[in-house]
Amino acid sequence: MRSPLPRSGRRSFLAMTGVGSAAFALGTGRAAADELDGVGVPADPFTLGVASGDPLPDGFVLWTRLAPEPLAPDGHGGMPRRPYTVRFEVAEDERFTRTAARGQAVATPELGHSVHAEVHGLHPGRDYFYRFRVGREISPTGRTKTAPAPHATPAELRFATASCQAWYHGHFTAYEHMAREDLDVVFFLGDYVYEYAINATNLWRQGVPMPPAEHNAPTITLEQYRLRYSLFKTDPHLQAVHAAAPWVTTTDDHEVENNYADELSLESGTPPHDFLRRRAVAYRAFYENLPVRSAPRGPDLPLYRRLRWGRLADIDVLDNRQYRDGYPAGQVFDNSPERRDPRRSILGERQEQWLYEGLRRSEATWNVFAQGVVMAQIDRDTGSGELYSNDQWDGFPAARDRLFAAWRRHGITNPVVLTGDIHRHVAAELKADWTDPASAAVGVELAGSSIASDGDGAETDNLAPIWLGNPHVKLYKPRRGYLTCRMTPASLTSEFKSVPQVRAPGASITTTARFVTEAGHPGLNREV
Structure with missing residues (x-):
């Protein structure tokens, strides 16, 4: 099922992508460096904004990128090819009269x-x-x-989820509204950028000029991926949400290529060795442009990790792409016997065991799984047959069964799965027996719609009968928007927020649906 290229041999890609470990250390502030003065810094280098991420009880990651000309064709953002010392300051107040921390890091040309x-x-x-x-x-x-102390029981956790922000398909109006929410954290669940060429056929965002010709090509090189991030990150509403709360980010597929699986390219059919080169530069650009703690090593990017919000929630951030098995017979939609092979995994053996061990140790009230693709079973045949998407957890039913078994084994009574990918609001109950609508719910899945991908959307569409034909699906709405949640020791309240249009700016926001899930009683109780 996998490429014969050994994973251990991938470390050679570190040199292939042209950056050494010293550059990563300098950029985090963990390595000593000679003072590099700011002489020669072009004016207005912070055009891409600021961000923070991966909050811990004693700190977080702070991000910025110097780019006075963010759309410069060479991918270097208009910066001279030399390193600069960048100082940071953290304070308890917005006027910076009570300083809590100071430090410096080095911005190098090797890392954009x-x-x-x-x-x-x-x-x-x-x-x-x-x-x-x-x-x-x-x-x-x-x-x-910062996150609460490990043994604290906070009164609440307020968070939002976002995914699928194809800049060219519409305005980031959803972010305009999200920036006004009072949030502790934002979970971004994949497809921060898209790899497709941008031209007159797919530029639906009204009122903006056609991007430079450099964008009218699929992203393959490091320079192209850097430019694509720069284009998306020039959006002021995206910058505002980054500046408003810490982000916890994972990828789906479009950060590299649609529907890729580990080293296998389904879309372009690129040979594994060449595809891993592309994945290496894509992951490097992802790291350069987001507030994540772990740097890539060639085509390998440590993404799965665990964060805790005191005793209220354990948050497992999953990677659905980097370790998954390929598509049965190369098909996305299928019901072949290979789909049910018990050896198949969407997470890979090492990530699975890491996840189960974390569940064994968990003492939190809620267990949150921030990940990319739909976990609930969705039979896409509205007749007597069966048809499933191998791009989702339906392509790995044995892996899903193993996860549900781990929930039972370790007494995980309040699992909450957060999902992106599908460009629709979907709320579903996760069932012990998918064939029995009366079967007990073992958890809930909340899939937020896209920020802009697929344009305005609609009140309903031709896929609604498929999704709602599965009785455990309690909401299906193909409008753009995001999800907000308020989690307390007693309950989880989830609100699906929608905007009626994104091709033109300025749309209002409405609550499409509100559900309450009581702690100890997995299920979705609809209030709105």
């Missing part, structure tokens, strides 16, 4: 002049403000938050 400053030594469960300075240039101010 990005900075990932790892801050520690702060108080748990606190709001903080941060900013960067290079030379005389000062960045916008961001707000972030």
